[in-house]
Amino acid sequence: GQQLNQSPQSMFIQEGEDVSMNCTSSSIFNTWLWYKQDPGEGPVLLIALYKAGELTSNGRLTAQFGITRKDSFLNISASIPSDVGIYFCVSSNTGKLIFGQGTTLQVKP
Amino acid sequence: NAGVTQTPKFRVLKTGQSMTLLCAQDMNHEYMYWYRQDPGMGLRLIHYSVGEGTTAKGEVPDGYNVSRLKKQNFLLGLESAAPSQTSVYFCASVAGTEAFFGQGTRLTVV
Numbered sequence: 744g745q746q747l748n749q750s751p752q753s754m755f756i757q758e759g760e761d762v763s764m765n766c767t768s769s770s771i772f773n774t775w776l777w778y779k780q781d782p783g784e785g786p787v788l789l790i791a792l793y794k795a796g797e798l799t800s801n802g803r804l805t806a807q808f809g810i811t812r813k814d815s816f817l818n819i820s821a822s823i824p825s826d827v828g829i830y831f832c833v834s835s836n837t838g839k840l841i842f843g844q845g846t847t848l849q850v851k852p
Numbered sequence: 853n854a855g856v857t858q859t860p861k862f863r864v865l866k867t868g869q870s871m872t873l874l875c876a877q878d879m880n881h882e883y884m885y886w887y888r889q890d891p892g893m894g895l896r897l898i899h900y901s902v903g904e905g906t907t908a909k910g911e912v913p914d915g916y917n918v919s920r921l922k923k924q925n926f927l928l929g930l931e932s933a934a935p936s937q938t939s940v941y942f943c944a945s946v947a948g949t950e951a952f953f954g955q956g957t958r959l960t961v962v
Contacts, residue, residue, distance in 0.1 A: 749894075752892070774949050776949060776950075778951075783955075783956075784953075784955060784956075785856075785942050785944070785953025785954055785955055785956055786895070786942075786951070786953050787953070788950050788951070791949060791950065793949075831894060831895070833951075835949050838883060838900070838902055839885075839897060839900065839910065840885065840897070840944070840946070840949075840951055841897070842887075842894040842895040842896070843894055844892060844893060844894040845892075845894050
């Protein structure tokens, strides 16, 4: 089936550092989504991307939809302790939401 | 998310027992999904529904059944639980491309 390959699998960073993670696929998608899951909670939508090349920001978060439509990245600037969690790239195809494996982020105060 | 409610939140089953997980949404969404989450594997789609009375298989449907008799409810059943079904189960209700998740059900099969 279709797969989204997300990297890195985990990151342990110092508060204040910038973070970058990405997602690639062998398939072309029309939508890229980034979700965050806090411990013990369900995932919550952070950013949605609908056009190739689109660059969208949400506060300290910035995400881009790759020109080839096969990849996307998410950047977090000036990380803070509440950024801790699992970040998922997600794409949509024929009504199904497909999840990457997730990037676990830990922030050291 | 207040719009999607999962019950129960926790459950321990013995191998071979059956149970039903309930997902209820009050947002009038057509699409609903059941996922399982295992460490390092993201969320994998079990079954989904595009409307009342319809269901379809996802990525990992074996050992599970679902029903969508009412638009607001999506039930996930395990007829004969196995230890491999120990996981955290999430239900989602979808509008467009945004999914609203419940808080999850932690299931342990011993």
